Amino acid sequence: GIQVEQSPPDLILQEGANSTLRCNFSDSVNNLQWFHQNPWGQLINLFYIPSGTKQNGRLSATTVATERYSLLYISSSQTTDSGVYFCAVELRDNYGQNFVFGPGTRLSVLP
Amino acid sequence: NAGVTQTPKFRVLKTGQSMTLLCAQDMNHEYMYWYRQDPGMGLRLIHYSVGEGTTAKGEVPDGYNVSRLKKQNFLLGLESAAPSQTSVYFCASSYAGLAGTYSYNEQFFGPGTRLTVL
Numbered sequence: 001g002i003q004v005e006q007s008p009p010d011l012i013l014q015e016g017a018n019s020t021l022r023c024n025f026s027d028s029v030n031n032l033q034w035f036h037q038n039p040w041g042q043l044i045n046l047f048y049i050p051s052g053t054k055q056n057g058r059l060s061a062t063t064v065a066t067e068r069y070s071l072l073y074i075s076s077s078q079t080t081d082s083g084v085y086f087c088a089v090e091l092r093d094n095y096g097q098n099f100v101f102g103p104g105t106r107l108s109v110l111p
Numbered sequence: 112n113a114g115v116t117q118t119p120k121f122r123v124l125k126t127g128q129s130m131t132l133l134c135a136q137d138m139n140h141e142y143m144y145w146y147r148q149d150p151g152m153g154l155r156l157i158h159y160s161v162g163e164g165t166t167a168k169g170e171v172p173d174g175y176n177v178s179r180l181k182k183q184n185f186l187l188g189l190e191s192a193a194p195s196q197t198s199v200y201f202c203a204s205s206y207a208g209l210a211g212t213y214s215y216n217e218q219f220f221g222p223g224t225r226l227t228v229l
Contacts, residue, residue, distance in 0.1 A: 088154075088218070098159050099156065104152075
């Protein structure tokens with residue numbers, strides 16, 4: 001089956017620093033999403049990004065589907081950015097569609 | 112819109128007991144999903160449904176059953192709970208369509224159900 005890897009597994013930043021999170025996947029996929037799981041366990045949609053680049057405030061994402069990776073950029077990090085960041089890729093099987101999640105990057109932003 | 116809701120939020124079961132988790136969405140989405148998340152791990156797909164009356168197995172379906180009798184609801188059942196099923200369960204839904212040359216299938220998640228099996 002498809003393998004989804006995320007790096008780094010853990011990241012500690014000082015408030016105000018920038019960071020880049022990476023998601024690699026082993027096979028072609030239809031689509032890709034980035035999520036933030038906050039310390040209360042809630043999953044928050046960040047980007048739906050099958051290809052190209054999107055920006056939303058201090059966050060931006062780039063997916064290069066032909067090279068099988070996606071990057072999430074966080075600029076001027078804040079303590080509220082802490083949590084776990086997941087990428088999820090969409091497979092398409094004979095019946096329908098389903099997603100495979102990466103193991104996540106745990107981000108801690110220190111004041 | 113309430114989005115995706117899950118009932119209950121917390122539950123403690125004894126080994127061998129049964130229970131049903133309810134997921135409801137008010138976004139008229141065709142696709143619905145059940146995932147489990149174990150400590151320190153990503154989400155793993157249990158079952159999913161691409162429409163009313165249809166279900167399919169995901170990555171970890173053993174020990175679970177599902178039903179999609181109504182478009183807005185997706186039920187996850189545990190017939191005989193085991194300690195290995197202690198986890199946080201997330202439901203998601205999505206609208207699938209076309210956006211240019213790509214299929215569009217953005218998932219939206221519920222708040223989760225924390226289940227403990229003793």
